[in-house]
Amino acid sequence: MESNHPFVLLPPARRRAPAVLQDTGMQNITVLSGGTGGARFLQGLLHGIASGSLPGVATDATVTVVANTADDIWVHGLKICPDLDTVMYTLGDGIDPERGWGRRDETWSVRTELAAYGVEPTWFGLGDRDVATHLVRTQMLDAGYPLSQVTEALCTRWLTPVHGAAVRLLPMTDDRVETHVAIPDADSASGRRVVHFQEYWVRLRAQVPAETVIFVGLDDSAPGPGVIDAITDADLVVLPPSNPVVSVGPILGVPRVREALVATRAPVVGLSPIVGRTHVHGMAEQMLTSIGVEVSAAGVGLHYGARSAGGVLDGWLVDERDADQVARLTEAGIACRAVPLMMSDHGATAAMAAAAVGLVAG
Ligand code: GDP
Ligand code: CA
Numbered sequence: 001m002e003s004n005h006p007f008v009l010l011p012p013a014r015r016r017a018p019a020v021l022q023d024t025g026m027q028n029i030t031v032l033s034g035g036t037g038g039a040r041f042l043q044g045l046l047h048g049i050a051s052g053s054l055p056g057v058a059t060d061a062t063v064t065v066v067a068n069t070a071d072d073i074w075v076h077g078l079k080i081c082p083d084l085d086t087v088m089y090t091l092g093d094g095i096d097p098e099r100g101w102g103r104r105d106e107t108w109s110v111r112t113e114l115a116a117y118g119v120e121p122t123w124f125g126l127g128d129r130d131v132a133t134h135l136v137r138t139q140m141l142d143a144g145y146p147l148s149q150v151t152e153a154l155c156t157r158w159l160t161p162v163h164g165a166a167v168r169l170l171p172m173t174d175d176r177v178e179t180h181v182a183i184p185d186a187d188s189a190s191g192r193r194v195v196h197f198q199e200y201w202v203r204l205r206a207q208v209p210a211e212t213v214i215f216v217g218l219d220d221s222a223p224g225p226g227v228i229d230a231i232t233d234a235d236l237v238v239l240p241p242s243n244p245v246v247s248v249g250p251i252l253g254v255p256r257v258r259e260a261l262v263a264t265r266a267p268v269v270g271l272s273p274i275v276g277r278t279h280v281h282g283m284a285e286q287m288l289t290s291i292g293v294e295v296s297a298a299g300v301g302l303h304y305g306a307r308s309a310g311g312v313l314d315g316w317l318v319d320e321r322d323a324d325q326v327a328r329l330t331e332a333g334i335a336c337r338a339v340p341l342m343m344s345d346h347g348a349t350a351a352m353a354a355a356a357v358g359l360v361a362g
Contacts (some may be wrong), residue, residue, distance in 0.1 A: 034247025044349020092158025239270030
């Protein structure tokens with residue numbers, strides 16, 4: 001970065017002192033993450049690594065998070081990256097734990113003032129503390145920094161103090177990609193209207209059917225710096241229980257990412273976001289229906305597909321309630337086990353991570 005840029009004031013990335021006695025086992029774990037589901041899984045994964053409860057994983061393993069950026073949106077002239085921020089705030093201990101997004105101890109004066117001016121959109125919740133992140137990000141983007149460098153700078157505040165160099169957060173791409181959704185609209189000549197995914201999700205609460213999901217710009221995007229290497233050089237790649245359509249889907253759609261997953265020497269293991277034929281939180285059900293995928297743990301696993309058959313999975317965990325679906329996955333060439341998949345606390349989530357590692361390692 002330029003020496004006269006204000007962001008040089010941020011502390012340089014703290015590098016972990018080289019361990020005298022090197023831990024053996026897996027050192028590099030890469031996770032393809034959305035927002036809330038991915039971030040909660042990452043908390044458990046990091047807990048499991050630190051406590052040495054993941055079979056075959058070094059206690060000084062590093063985690064690279066490749067995060068979805070297709071939820072990104074410009075609001076009031078600010079660039080908002082919901083999934084990057086959810087991961088950053090969650091792992092940096094700044095998240096509001098009840099909402100699962102945004103800053104803890106948030107206040108809403110900016111939103112109230114904007115509403116008093118009648119400025120749209122009023123449905124997008126911009127908290128006062130959160131706004132600072134978006135201001136810094138937008139300012140840096142305006143100055144010409146790519147999103148990956150902006151994210152790295154923001155993470156020196158959130159991730160470095162807590163995790164040192166053990167966690168890296170990479171946007172899936174530096175290019176602008178946006179998920180849009182076509183919904184029915186009787187007032188439109190075509191009978192449909194296209195809205196940004198955030199409008200579909202936040203304002204419409206996914207209560208109208210999504211006829212089509214469109215990833216604007218995805219086909220022409222390039223993987224962000226480090227993304228392909230993070231998959232190729234990993235010892236393990238994990239698909240957390242993130243939304244398969246609008247979180248993991250766009251990451252897999254960035255050119256060369258799917259190919260890297262198919263080719264990597266690392267095992268690829270995923271965890272079902274669908275438990276007992278519905279999503280746990282959020283709206284994965286609606287999104288799966290819109291792309292014609294069966295709303296079940298097996299449906300999502302088979303949608304990702306077996307690596308041996310051109311898909312991306314070696315292993316897939318389903319919840320114990322879905323044990324009757326294990327055989328379908330095994331028959332399709334995906335190692336599968338039924339274990340508790342509710343991320344009720346860090347310990348339960350670390351146990352999920354341990355089961356995921358155990359399914360494909362060794
Ligand atoms: P978003 O970007 O905030 O929507 O978050 P993600 O895409 O990362 O994750 C959302 C998904 O996480 C939802 O579709 C849920 O099905 C899933 N999820 C949330 N909590 C749990 C949990 O405790 N267990 C499982 N298996 N899935 C969960
Ligand atoms: Ca998201």
